[in-house]
Amino acid sequence: MDFGDLHDQAWECRDGADQAEAYYNQPLRAKNRELLDENLALKRLLRENGISWQNPSAKALRRRASTRLRSLGSSATPAPQRPLPHLPVEVHLKILYFALTSDHPIINPLCKSKPEHLTTQERTRPNQIAIHFLATCRAYHEEGARILWTNNHFLFTTPLAVKDFAEVPAQFRREIKDVTLRVVAKYYDDEDRTHRLPTTYHPDFKKPHKLRIHMRPKERTMARRGFRAYAWMQLIDFLEALLPPHQESPPTRRESKAVRRLSIDQLTPRARLFPNLERLRMDFVDFGEDILSFPPGQLHDLACHQLGRSLNELVLTGLPGDEPGFRVSTELAGLIKDEGLLIDHAPLMASQKQGIRHLPCDDDKCHYSSRVVRAMDSDHMRGHHHHDDHHHHHHDDDDTIDFPTAPPEMGEPPEHNAFSCRTIWKRRPVKLDDPTEREWELYDRISGLPWDDVEEEATMLDDIDSDGEGMECDNCGKTHPGAILPQDMMDLYDDM
Template sequence: MAERTNAALQGSEQDEDQVLPWDCRDNQHMAEIYYNEPLRAQNRFLAEENLKLKRLLRENHIAWSPISKAYLNAAAQASLRNGRYTTRSSARSGHFGGFPSLPTEVLLSILRYALAAPDPIIDPLCKIKPETLTSTEKLRGNQIAIHVLATCKALHAEGSRILWTNNTFVFTAPENVRRFQEVDFSFRKKIKRVNFRIIAQLYDDRGVVQRVSRSQYRDLKKDVILRVHRRVPEKTYARRGLKSYAWAQLLDFLEALRAPFDPTHDKNLVPPRLLPGLESLRFDFVNYFAEDLPNFENELHGLASHELGCILNEVAVTGLPLDAPGGRALMELSGMAKDQGLILVGKEAYIQDEKGLIPLRGPAWCARVIRGWKSLSRSRRERVSSDDGASDDASDDASDDGASDGDASENKASDENACHGEASDDSDDSDTIDVSSVDSNPVDYHDTLESLLPSAPGEPNRPPTLPERRGKTVWKRVPVSRDSETRRFVEFWRKTGYPVEAAEDGNGACPCCGEQHPGTRALHHY
């Protein structure tokens, strides 16, 4: 009897500790399915076989196309003029065609000039769609001499490194981001900046014309007819009318950043993301109008704030609607920024009509610092709260207000707060940090990840901080305008995240743009 009682008690304890599984798709399993898709696998096999056959034909001086025939004829004529026939060994000697070899430094300079584009490269490895470009971008033509990579193996290896590390890239479709996994991981891990140009796709089976009044944007000379994909109405119970691929497209973009499948990767290690070295990500939302877009579900929170949470030093967002869904989307995307990371919010940069994108001018960025109070250690927060801004010790003076590497390591050992918990009330920028509001429930799911998520690094060569602000502010380099690469130092309050120079009026208006909208105000509780 006693044995049955003990067994029953043990069974009840196991039932209490049992956790129901979460129904979801496994990321690595989905990546493996995409990698092993029959068409992709067959293309890889045929591409490798094609390269081997071309190499054999080239070594035996057999042409397989008009271009290769012209190349082989030119090489043969040059060899006859020099009185010798070109072989593989003579081609390796560097005197092919009678031209002397160039120094390595000169070749590298030529490669940098030929493969470094002055403007961002749009949709690399993919066919560009004219409707995703502005009129200026359509007239640019080729910005790099990509064919130099086909010259020889040495130039291909060194040129590939220059191509993928010395350029910035713009992606206009989720499938274009997924195709970027074809780039070697050694090149992908060095990419630090990427731009996602997310264009809302509209579909309609009623034939209604969607217009945007020119009064909404000062850069428009006339009303804009939006690009709408016409569909034939179906005689089913399917929902009719205007449909949009907007918030779901944002999810597809973020899902493309997950770790791709690599058959050679060690299964005992966590697979790296598509761009593991990414530090800055800009979202340009196009045609995201409040009256045309519905609300979205909770998948964005799990993807942006959990799977991709706290991985970026800077997140820039333009074009989100000034309504509740837009403010919520901004709050979720802010979860991708590290503690003490920089959030840049701006107005629409583009609008799409039936021909392409129309660039729009806009004011400067509305800059915020996210969770700046969390980069302080627990003991330092208590000291700031008790002393009410008194001067710190000499050791604290050396570390100043930025989140240096020492602050990040100290934060890993002492902080127990959520990766995106609530901050204290921000009625006054000069108030000290309320430590009681910083501590969170120790059983919260996010607390277990705190030691794994370092803060954003501090800015080097930052200006000195006033003694009365030490421990309360942080310096960040902010672009002087929305589309400028020039930056200047701006001081932010750790508690509210707003710039010190921007005075808050208390009426719910954004201190950066002066407008009444929930977008940046929602970041108070994030």
């Protein structure tokens, strides 16, 4: 059945041709090929001039140096050197700061970017930083590298670009707090068919949007054929790239013997690629409704266990509104700490033949929602409700596990008549592209939604007596509207 009627779903897979291309273009392997070609060219140049490319002896080097000095002549006088102007160290640092800080995100800093993953503005944008400052001297290289890796925002469009970022020294990666991942779904087909995104993908679509399809030949094997997609598996590859990389400096023989003598409790766990990452933004491109199947089970293991509860804020844009999209949003919420903020936004991009196209975003048309994750599991609410571990679905046998909580917001929130045991204040960003500009928002701890959206529903759930007073709160012991629900109602929320 043709996908033009939106009745056929793509089969999730990793394309073999793309994997072979990524393996061949791996930066270290490409650099080795360039060095090999350069060595061959230099050897050819030496042979053409009758010079041996073997390592010369010290006597031959001294003879060549003396011949070179005699050829220069004794009458040659060096040109007068003028002293360079002296600048204070603070001025040098300011120059480096402005020269190595970009106003826009740096895309795939250690590998090449494909045009199909970039917008028109990103492809035509001139150089934003003066990277050649790092090659001037050792002092500029040390100070400039610190400024480059800690004062810029980075955007990754492929999992390989994230893995290559492990070459950056760990002391610089520890300072990175905010990262953006652009997950562009890739579709493959072995038949000449047209596949489209529905008009429900974005309010700006007046008609179905034609998908970018990568054609593949039919193989006479038992391999899966037809319409295929690299979408959820690509998300899994992105998350795997965020796992702890290989140890940069292997221990010496003496250190390795000392490590073998240590017990398991004394060993230090390896740090993740971004050990102190606080905010992560994921832009999903071409993830249409009723196109993709449910994500594989590896997503839950990565998001909720290996990388679980490590972020203060997670921004998701472009997730489909169907059941697979809701499942992915629920699984990715495992990345957030208790009382962390999850922001879900409508699609902001769509792919086309020339690359990525920006979609207009209007607050009246685009769907925008935010909620607080696991606000009832925090230490603030454990006084009366934390009687067993069935609220924590990821508890291990070790009772010493301490789940981190998002740090409290800085500043004083506006006054509100709601009680703090039922509500929580968070500062959500006003614009996604500018996370520094924020405004206060009041959220419900039970549902996690903004208080304005659940105030009427919360009033219906409360037991209102004839005098119009609320029931007694199980947490603070006071009687007020919007009190904490009893334990059996909390169990019902946990089961939903």
